[in-house]
Amino acid sequence: MNIKKFPLVATGSSKKFFDIRNIFNLDISSPIVIAGPCSVENQQMLEKSAKFLSSIGIKFLRAGLYKPRSSPYCFQGLRDQGLEFSKHISKKYNLITVSEITDIRDIKKLSEYIDIFQVGSRNMQNFDLLKELGKSKKPVLLKRGMCASLEEFILASEYLALEGNRNILMCERGIKTFENSVRNMLDISSIALIKKYTKLPIIADLSHSLGRKDIINEIAKSVIVAGADGIMIETHPQPEKALSDSRQQLNFDETRKLLNSLNI
Ligand code: PEP
Ligand code: MN
Numbered sequence: 001m002n003i004k005k006f007p008l009v010a011t012g013s014s015k016k017f018f019d020i021r022n023i024f025n026l027d028i029s030s031p032i033v034i035a036g037p038c039s040v041e042n043q044q045m046l047e048k049s050a051k052f053l054s055s056i057g058i059k060f061l062r063a064g065l066y067k068p069r070s071s072p073y074c075f076q077g078l079r080d081q082g083l084e085f086s087k088h089i090s091k092k093y094n095l096i097t098v099s100e101i102t103d104i105r106d107i108k109k110l111s112e113y114i115d116i117f118q119v120g121s122r123n124m125q126n127f128d129l130l131k132e133l134g135k136s137k138k139p140v141l142l143k144r145g146m147c148a149s150l151e152e153f154i155l156a157s158e159y160l161a162l163e164g165n166r167n168i169l170m171c172e173r174g175i176k177t178f179e180n181s182v183r184n185m186l187d188i189s190s191i192a193l194i195k196k197y198t199k200l201p202i203i204a205d206l207s208h209s210l211g212r213k214d215i216i217n218e219i220a221k222s223v224i225v226a227g228a229d230g231i232m233i234e235t236h237p238q239p240e241k242a243l244s245d246s247r248q249q250l251n252f253d254e255t256r257k258l259l260n261s262l263n264i
Helices: 043-055 079-092 103-110 125-136 150-162 188-197 206-210 216-225 254-262
Strands: 032-036 060-062 096-100 117-120 141-143 168-172 203-204 230-234
Touching: 032 043, 043 060, 043 079, 043 254, 079 096, 079 103, 096 203, 103 125, 117 125, 125 150, 141 150, 150 168, 150 188, 168 188, 188 216, 203 206, 206 216, 206 230, 216 230, 216 254
Parallel strands: 032 060, 032 230, 060 096, 096 117, 117 141, 141 168, 168 203, 203 230
Antiparallel strands: none
16 A cells, blocks of 8 residues: 555644544543434434433434435435434434535535534545535545445545545445345455554444344454444334334344443
8 A cells, every 4th residue: 555645644644633532522442333223214213213322322323314325216315304303303312413415515504413424435436525525624424435445445535634624534334245145345454454554543334334233243343353443333213114224223222232242
């Protein structure tokens, strides 16, 4: 890896980057856990999720409102309709919200409702979106493109940094391979390599990489051992009834067990 290609985010760069735990005044020694439903489906289910997650000490709430779906016939998210109540719920339970942004035109509006912008796998190389988010000072959770090399992933973070954003959280979410026993192949080596070559924190999205939940506890441990700063998981009050990603979402009991197994 030629780290000269990414002078700002590289280890050894003189630039200072911030960890979201510092930004939001949280304990830097405990792993970042971002949990919540795949999609916000209605106010009640988000409130139930937020209430449960805050009761077990989770600080970051997934609140996906704009859902990029492979099929135009699948649930596309509540979009603008969910903004007000999502903000209200996150305030009520003192949670920091993470929500995907798919359109450059939404930056100003969403800035008022959410705390961390998520750039999804499908938009990792949407360079205009990256440039505009780079100008915004809000933290950005940058997911790895499902077909992106590690170098391309790091270069995407360099786009954000070049425009001045120093609040970047990388997220390994698995890449496409021929293997079909998991949804995407979680690249654990990328976690160790991002820690080695860059100054950026990184988490692993266990739900979208695995696409299943029967081995999530084991894989969660392995990403922490590899050096991950935390995990993202999908948690739903009734996963079997979820409007998206039903098979991979954890129920409340499974979420509690996973965190216990990690001593979180
Ligand atoms: C998500 O986290 O809601 C999502 C769609 O994931 P990804 O962009 O990794 O596919
Ligand atoms: Mn999902």
